[in-house]
Structures are given as structure tokens and as C-alpha cells.
Amino acid sequence: MLDAAFRKIIDPPLNRLGRRMADRGISANAVTLAGLGIGILAVPAIWAGAFGLALVIVLVSRLSDGLDGAIARASQKTAFGGYLDIVADFAFYGIIPLAFVLHDPDANGLAGAFVLASFYVNGSSFLGYAILAEKKGIETSAQGQKTLYYSNGLLEGAETIGFFVAICLFPDAFPALAWVFGGLCFVTATLRVYGASRVFTA
Template identity: 30%
Template sequence: MLDTHARKYVEPYISSTGRVLLRMGLSANQVTWIAFLLGILTGPLIYFEQPIWAIVFLWLSGFLDAVDGSMARSSKKTSAWGTVMDITFDRIVELSVIVGLAARFPQAQFLLLLLTASIVFSMTVFLTVGALSEKKGIKSFYYQAGLAERTEGFILFTVMILFPAWLLWSTGLFLAVEVFTALQRMFEARRILREEE
């Protein structure tokens, strides 16, 4: 929801950072790799009880994940491979956070497993609709908006990392939001694909 409706407020910062990195000689794919490497450090930082650094790395990774797409579009070097890397690396970063939390807080492992399953469910619908739909958005595939997009996920991950005493409740909330988003996308997918038949 925030990625879709609030992007315009942060777009100037994303674009200006992209221009700076392009002038420094970095490519969009190189920034994708930097974002990925920063993001996967989040799990180990959670496990070794460094929650502030974990959150800093998570959000920096997420910011650069938005910057790389802006760089690719402004330099007219968007590619299918860049899209594959972007989507795949995003999921691995999310898994790093979940595995870090599960390793650090074993009492939450079952709920974290259900959260992972809900993310798989939601992303399966998202990617399938993107592949089947003829509509195109700012990205190289149809971007299906929903209640939980990447920013909402990062906000909930931040709460989970910062407030471990509330971990069961915050994980349960994240799970409910993901399931709602998956169902929301399923109903929208049915409407979109009927229109295209």
C-alpha cells in the first residue's frame, strides 16, 4: 500500500541517489548486489543481538533496492535479468530476517514458519498475475498493489526486531496482513484475468 501510494514522496530522494551512484560509475545491477549483501546481513545481526544495526542494514538495503530500479530506468538499461535478481534477492533478504529471528527466539519458530508460508502464498499470486497480465506498470511486469507491500513488511520486521517481547503478537499480525493481501490479490487477479479473456 505504501509502496504504491507514498512512493511519490520519497521518489526525489531515490532519483537523486540513483543519479549520484550512476555518476560514480555504478550500474543498477551492482547496486542490486550491494542492497542484497547488506540485506542478508540482517539475519546474523539479529542472531548476535545487534537489533539497531540489523534495522539500519535492512532499511538501507530496502532503499537501495528502490534506487537500483530508478537507475535502470533513467539510464534506459532495464533488463529481465535485473527483474529476476531484484525479486529473488528481496525474498532472500526477507528469509534472512525470519531465519535470524527464528534462531534467536525459538519460541516463535512455528509462527515464523507460518509467516514464511504466507509470504510464499502472497508472492505466488503476485508473480503469477504479473506473468499472465497484459498490463504494465512502472516496473517491467504488472505490479499488483496490496495491503502489505515491501514497506509494510519492513515496518513489521522492524517492530519484530526491536520489541522481541511482542514477537508472537507482531508475527501474528504480519501473518494476518500477508494472508489478507494474498486473498486481496487473488480476488483482484480473478477480475483482471476475466477482463483480459
């Protein structure tokens, strides 16, 4: 819901930095993998209860996620680069709730399973929509220049990052926040399926 608005703010500085990095020969795919690698480090931090450190790691990882696209735009966009980016994003989105379950299975297990299931359903609705849009030749630049069609929704990347920031700042509130966020993910998926039923009628 907020991605398009945030893009107008963050894209200009990211594009400038991405251009400098591309000029130095740094590839977008390398930054994608580095961002995922950094993000994975949040798992042991959360598991150990070092939530402040985990928050820093999450933010640095997501900065890398924004930079890879900027580098690609400044050099060469590839289909594989877009594919790698979305796989890395989904991996990152899954491991953060999992880390909270590992930290305290008794308190966080059920809510963590619920939010991970909601990510699974929401992700499938997103990717399925992108496949149909590609087949129909439908394009959009509302979320920036992307390899895949990015259908908008109630919850998008910005809201997910906000959720991760919130649970790192208030780890004891993870169960409540996960139930709410997971419920909104299911709503997002339902609305996207409804939207697809209106757009892809043939």
C-alpha cells in the first residue's frame, strides 16, 4: 500500500548510489546475495535475544535489497536478476518470523506458524498474478521498474519491513503483532485474488 509513495522518496538517492556502484563494477546479483547473507545473520541475533543488533541487520539487509535494483537500472537488467531478487526477498521474509519462533517456541510458535502460512498464501497470490499479467502483456511501473509485475495490495514490502522493525523493537509483542499482520496478509491475498478475477476474465 505504501510502496509507491516510498519509492518517490527512496529511489533518487538509491539510484545515485547504485550508479556509483555500477561504475565500480559491482553487480546487482552480488548485492542481492550479499543482502540475503546479511539478512540471514539476523536469525542467530534474534535467536539469542539480541534484538537491537537484529534490527540493524534487518535495515542493512533491506538497504541492499533496494540497491540491487538501482545497480541493475544503472547497468543491465536481466530476467535472472529479477528472479534472484524475488527468491532472496521471500527467503528473507520467511526467516525473520522463524527466528522469533526459535527464540521462544512456547510463546511465539503458534503465531509464527500463522504469519508464515499467511506469507505463503500472500506470496502465491502475488506470483500467480505476475504470471497472468505477463501472459496478458500487462505492465506497470507503480512500484518502480521491476522484472516481474508487482500487483499492489494492502500489505507490500514497506509494511513488511515495518512489521519486522516493530517486532525487533517490541519482541514481547511478537505474538499479537504476528496475528494481526498475518490476518492482514490473508486479507491482502483475498483482495488480490478478487482483483485477478476481475482483470483476467479470459
